[in-house]
Amino acid sequence: MTTVDLHTLTGAYAVHALGDDERDAFERHLAVCEPCAQEVRELAATASRLGLAVATTPSPALRERVLEQITTVRQEPPRVPRQGRGAGAVRSGRGLSRFVLAACLAAAVGFGGVAVWQHGEARDAQRRAEQAQDRSERLAEVLASGDARVISNELPGGATATVVVSLEQGRAAFLASDMPPPPEGKVYQLWFDHEGTMRPAGLMDPGARDTAMLMEGPLDGASGMGITVEPPGGSTEPTSEPVAAMPFGV
Amino acid sequence: MREPVSIGLPAVPGPDLQELMGAVARGDSDAFAGVYDRVAGPVLGLVRSVLRDPAQAEEVTQEVLVEVWRRAAHFQPEKGSAMAWIMTMAHRRAVDRVRSAQAATDREEKAALLARTPAFDEVTEQVEARLEREQVRRCLRTLTERQRESVTLAYYRGLTYREVAELLALPLGTVKTRLRDGLIRMRDCLGVSA
Ligand SMILES: [Zn+2]
Numbered sequence: 379m380t381t382v383d384l385h386t387l388t389g390a391y392a393v394h395a396l397g398d399d400e401r402d403a404f405e406r407h408l409a410v411c412e413p414c415a416q417e418v419r420e421l422a423a424t425a426s427r428l429g430l431a432v433a434t435t436p437s438p439a440l441r442e443r444v445l446e447q448i449t450t451v452r453q454e455p456p457r458v459p460r461q462g463r464g465a466g467a468v469r470s471g472r473g474l475s476r477f478v479l480a481a482c483l484a485a486a487v488g489f490g491g492v493a494v495w496q497h498g499e500a501r502d503a504q505r506r507a508e509q510a511q512d513r514s515e516r517l518a519e520v521l522a523s524g525d526a527r528v529i530s531n532e533l534p535g536g537a538t539a540t541v542v543v544s545l546e547q548g549r550a551a552f553l554a555s556d557m558p559p560p561p562e563g564k565v566y567q568l569w570f571d572h573e574g575t576m577r578p579a580g581l582m583d584p585g586a587r588d589t590a591m592l593m594e595g596p597l598d599g600a601s602g603m604g605i606t607v608e609p610p611g612g613s614t615e616p617t618s619e620p621v622a623a624m625p626f627g628v
Numbered sequence: 629m630r631e632p633v634s635i636g637l638p639a640v641p642g643p644d645l646q647e648l649m650g651a652v653a654r655g656d657s658d659a660f661a662g663v664y665d666r667v668a669g670p671v672l673g674l675v676r677s678v679l680r681d682p683a684q685a686e687e688v689t690q691e692v693l694v695e696v697w698r699r700a701a702h703f704q705p706e707k708g709s710a711m712a713w714i715m716t717m718a719h720r721r722a723v724d725r726v727r728s729a730q731a732a733t734d735r736e737e738k739a740a741l742l743a744r745t746p747a748f749d750e751v752t753e754q755v756e757a758r759l760e761r762e763q764v765r766r767c768l769r770t771l772t773e774r775q776r777e778s779v780t781l782a783y784y785r786g787l788t789y790r791e792v793a794e795l796l797a798l799p800l801g802t803v804k805t806r807l808r809d810g811l812i813r814m815r816d817c818l819g820v821s822a
Contacts, residue, residue: 393719431760
């Protein structure tokens with residue numbers, strides 16, 4: 379299922395009309411897609427209004443039974459939110475932070491943006507748009523993939539970097555928030571790490587503090603990723619010490 | 629224009645549902661009795677609409693209310709109203725029950741569902757419940773017939789969207805879209821925000 383499809387499942391999900399597999403997949407998507415999560419909250423609240431409309435009057439006996447039963451039922455303690463954000467902390471499911479959500483937004487804007495692009499006159503603009511569309515769809519697919527593994531790391535200087543790895547799709551997505559700008563005239567380059575041999579995996583937009591990008595090229599058995607500072611256009615192999623190295627742990 | 633959300637029915641004097649849920653989370657069983665009085669009628673009505681068997685509906689309603697007690701500490705007011713949280717739980721439970729019970733419901737019985745309108749015919753004393761029913765009915769009328777059909781089959785009857793598609797002989801994508809579009813139209817008509 380593509381991510382475009384996933385976005386339309388909010389209604390079916392809100393009324394529990396998905397099968398088990400689809401529900402699980404959609405819940406993983408919800409964890410990284412705030413627009414869908416918000417829509418689900420609204421549509422579930424709407425559905426509950428439909429329920430209120432068929433309210434009826436229960437028997438007094440039911441009340442007695444319930445009030446009696448709870449005297450023997452122990453309450454669950456509140457869930458304590460997980461804090462683990464240390465180096466290489468592996469998280470999955472719900473509770474991904476804001477920048478992952480931003481990534482979903484970026485993807486959604488990507489889809490919406492196509493219409494604008496298609497009105498563009500230059501043919502090559504259109505081609506670039508198609509490539510961008512393709513990339514953002516694939517990015518969204520990686521983010522929503524069933525086997526997504528999320529590795530998060532705090533970088534020196536307070537930035538947060540997250541890699542979402544999907545073995546199934548053989549791709550990885552890179553997300554960062556609050557990245558300090560690279561040194562004047564330099565760019566951040568991403569690398570796939572093959573036991574210490576680095577393979578170029580794309581350049582970060584030097585102007586962006588927050589980013590969500592599909593790493594270029596297939597995983598191909600990479601065991602991790604790294605980020606270095608490189609001259610504009612990037613390098614074929616790293617020319618500086620990595621600012622971050624994140625093992626995938628797979 | 630969006631009207632304010634009124635979702636705390638039936639009207640029972642005293643503290644509101646959100647406040648009561650806070651007390652229930654701290655183990656206050658008197659507060660739970662107050663929650664029961666506010667939600668048992670809607671929960672039973674909804675569960676009965678999905679299950680249609682009165683005895684089973686009471687059973688599931690009891691399970692849902694005990695679950696409200698047990699899981700009260702997990703309720704997060706910032707993610708929506710207590711009523712929506714409880715009704716969502718109730719719907720989920722009813723749907724789980726109906727799917728496990730009739731894993732192999734035959735087509736004929738499902739086809740019979742088409743003929744039935746949702747159970748709006750219950751006699752309820754509370755004025756608020758009646759007003760709510762009128763408002764929901766009015767808003768359901770703003771949906772296209774196709775949207776209404778999909779929404780009511782999925783929500784009031786607990787069908788999956790695949791079952792709805794099969795029943796109405798429609799492509800899956802069409803049903804997905806109708807469910808979403810229908811609920812969005814209901815949301816806007818009822819002025820629900822979350
Ligand atoms: Zn989404």
